Each structure stands twice: as C-alpha cells, then as structure tokens.
Amino acid sequence: MKDSKVKPLRNERTSGRIIHHTSEKSILFIFDTGSKSSSFDICMAYDAGFDAVVLYENVTPEDAERLVQDALFSRGPRRSRFTSFFIGGKDLEKAEAVLEAVKNIKVPQPVSSIIIDPGGAYTTAAAMIAKTEHALLTSKLGRLENKRCVILGTGPVGRIAAVLLAKLGCKATIASTNPNRPNGEEYIKEVENFLLKRYNVDIHGVYAPRHEEKTRLLREASIIFCAAAPGIQVIDRSILKEIGDGKVMVDVNAVPPPGIEGIKPEDDMREIYPDMFGIGPVTIGRLKCRLELEILREAKETGEKIYDYKLCLEMARNLLRRPN
Ligand SMILES: NC(=O)c1ccc[n+]([C@@H]2O[C@H](COP(=O)([O-])OP(=O)(O)OC[C@H]3O[C@@H](n4cnc5c(N)ncnc54)[C@H](OP(=O)(O)O)[C@@H]3O)[C@@H](O)[C@H]2O)c1
Known part of the structure; x- marks a missing residue:
C-alpha cells in the first residue's frame, strides 16, 4: 500500500515556533515497565496535542522491540515521524534496558522520537x-x-x-x-x-x-x-x-x-x-511540567530524537532563558 502524502493544512506561530498542522494522526505509545501507567504522563501527552495515547504495561525489552517494529511497519516512512514512544515505569534499570532495545531495532526508516522518563x-x-x-x-x-x-x-x-x-x-x-x-x-x-x-x-x-x-x-x-x-x-x-x-x-x-x-x-x-x-x-514542579510538555510537543512534531536525562537538562536550561 502506498503512503498518503503529508499534507500541511496551515501554519501557525505560537511563542516563536512554527507549528506545522498536518492531516496525519500523531500517536504516542507509552511503554511502562511497571503495572500501572502514570496518569500524569497520559494527561501531559494529550495536553501536548497527541491524537492518541496508547498504553502498554509490564513491557520488557523484547516486547518493546516487537511493538516498535509493528508500529513503524504499519505507519511507513512518512507517518513514522508522527509516531512517538515514551518509556516509563519507576524502575530506572528496566527503563534503560527497554531504551537500549528500541535504539537497536532494525527497521527501514529511522525510529522516531523516544522519550525516557522513568517515574518522572x-x-x-x-x-x-x-x-x-x-x-x-x-x-x-x-x-x-x-x-x-x-x-x-x-x-x-x-x-x-x-x-x-x-x-x-x-x-x-x-x-x-x-x-x-x-x-x-x-x-x-x-x-x-x-x-x-x-x-x-x-x-x-x-x-x-x-x-x-x-x-x-x-x-x-x-x-x-x-x-x-x-x-x-x-x-x-x-x-x-x-x-x-x-x-x-x-x-x-x-x-x-x-x-x-x-x-x-x-x-x-x-x-x-x-x-x-x-x-x-x-x-x-512548574519547570518540570513546562519541560515535559515541551519534550512531548517537540517529539510529536519533529521526531528522531532520544529525550534522555542529558537532553532534559539542556532543554530545562533553555526554558529558563525563555519567558513563561
Ligand atoms: N515537585 C515535583 O514536580 C515532583 C515531581 C516528581 C516527583 N516529586 C517528588 O520527588 C520526591 C522523590 O521522588 P522519587 O520517585 O525518587 O521518590 P520515592 O522513590 O518515592 O522515594 C525516595 C526515597 O525516600 C526515602 N524514604 C522513604 N521513607 C523514608 C523515611 N521514613 N525517612 C527517610 N527517607 C525515606 C526512600 O529511601 P532512601 O532514602 O533510602 O532512598 C526512597 O528511596 C518525592 O517526594 C516525589 O513526590 C516531585
């Protein structure tokens, strides 16, 4: 099946950034390594504008590999950039293991945005x-x-x-x-x-x-x-x-x-x-919320970055240079 073209509908300027509206649906998959996904992250994801947020719980590295592959094959190269992954759960080690698995996946197109934020x-x-x-x-x-x-x-x-x-x-x-x-x-x-x-x-x-x-x-x-x-x-x-x-x-x-x-x-x-x-x-907490929203919005629109603790610090510093 041939992918439909990404159709920009209109462009809009919000606080200095151009948001490109497209007809494509943006999807965030949350991979939680624990048994209960965070309602905080789910609310944030919808507030950031994702069209759909899909939860998987008790996710292992093997599960994540399969889920990412299936999602990206289904969406194809064009729509992959509107497909983001969020690794949560409270356990740092398990979350990092899932990240390693997702980073190493072999798919024809680059894996889109991956956010890792275990326990916030x-x-x-x-x-x-x-x-x-x-x-x-x-x-x-x-x-x-x-x-x-x-x-x-x-x-x-x-x-x-x-x-x-x-x-x-x-x-x-x-x-x-x-x-x-x-x-x-x-x-x-x-x-x-x-x-x-x-x-x-x-x-x-x-x-x-x-x-x-x-x-x-x-x-x-x-x-x-x-x-x-x-x-x-x-x-x-x-x-x-x-x-x-x-x-x-x-x-x-x-x-x-x-x-x-x-x-x-x-x-x-x-x-x-x-x-x-x-x-x-x-x-x-105010800065943390601004940061998480910024990450989710950027992930939804641009794709292809790994948002880890190092990038989080860089982005938090940038937010402090900008007025609220
Ligand atoms: N302001 C915000 O935006 C924001 C956002 C997220 C989280 N938080 C807060 O950040 C804090 C840390 O989060 P977290 O997820 O890392 O916390 P956590 O895992 O729930 O707890 C951190 C540590 O507190 C220690 N602790 C438990 N009972 C104690 C006691 N009676 N006396 C002394 N220490 C005790 C534990 O032992 P050890 O000391 O041995 O480790 C535990 O590892 C929490 O208060 C959380 O609510 C705030």
Missing part, C-alpha cells in the same frame, strides 16, 4: 538542577559545578539528580536517611555500584538515618537537595540550627510536611532560616 525522574531531576543552577547565578552565588552538594533520597529522582551533578563536575554525595532500611550500609554501596555501572559516575554514598549523622553530612555541603518520598520530613529545625549558614536548600517533595522544615511550595531563594535560602517543590 529524568524531567524532575533536570528541572531541579537547572532551576538551582539558574538561581545561584541570578543570586550571584557562583556556579553550581564548584559547589559541594548532598542529595537526600536514593529513589529515581535522587539518583538522577546525583548523576547530573556528577556529570557537571560537582562534588556530589548521595545519602539515604531512611531509618527503615535493614542493611543501610550495604544498601548505599549497592546504590554507588548501580550509578557507576549504569551511568558511569563515581558518586560517594552515605547512610545517615540519625540526627548526628545527618548534621555531620550536611555541615560539609553548600547545596542540599531533598528528594525523599512524599510527605517525609528529613531535615527539621534542630538540624538546620546545627549545620551552619550560607546554604541553599532545595526540596522536591510537594506533599506536606515538607522534606525540609520551613520550606514553602512556592519558595524561590527565600531566606527560610538565617542565611539559608530555599527553593520549593512547586517552583521546581
């Missing part, structure tokens, strides 16, 4: 780092890469924030402060090995579940990123009092109580404690 971690961590970088520069506090950083929380967001900081050249330490880990010391070594093997970054890990261990760790840092689970407070006022001043505290947890006591959702370098400046979760 790539866009959230990129937004958190880009926002902090920007806030330091606009507050004349110097460059992020010269700072000693501590990341609290070893979930997907904490891990990717640590990877981005290490790749920027920061002195970064990742810590678990979770008192419920039965073998905390062993666990944090596993996190170090995972980051080295999977992301090629050599990051020091610390297990610091108690007050004294947290204060010792945080005293050494200039920038503290809190990426613990929703509604878990890991730094309270008694810790803030003991860790010294001149610090920037960044909290990504949007569910009360805040991860860092005293931080408000909309904070943007507000002085939360004498000579301590906070960036709150809604400030980061």
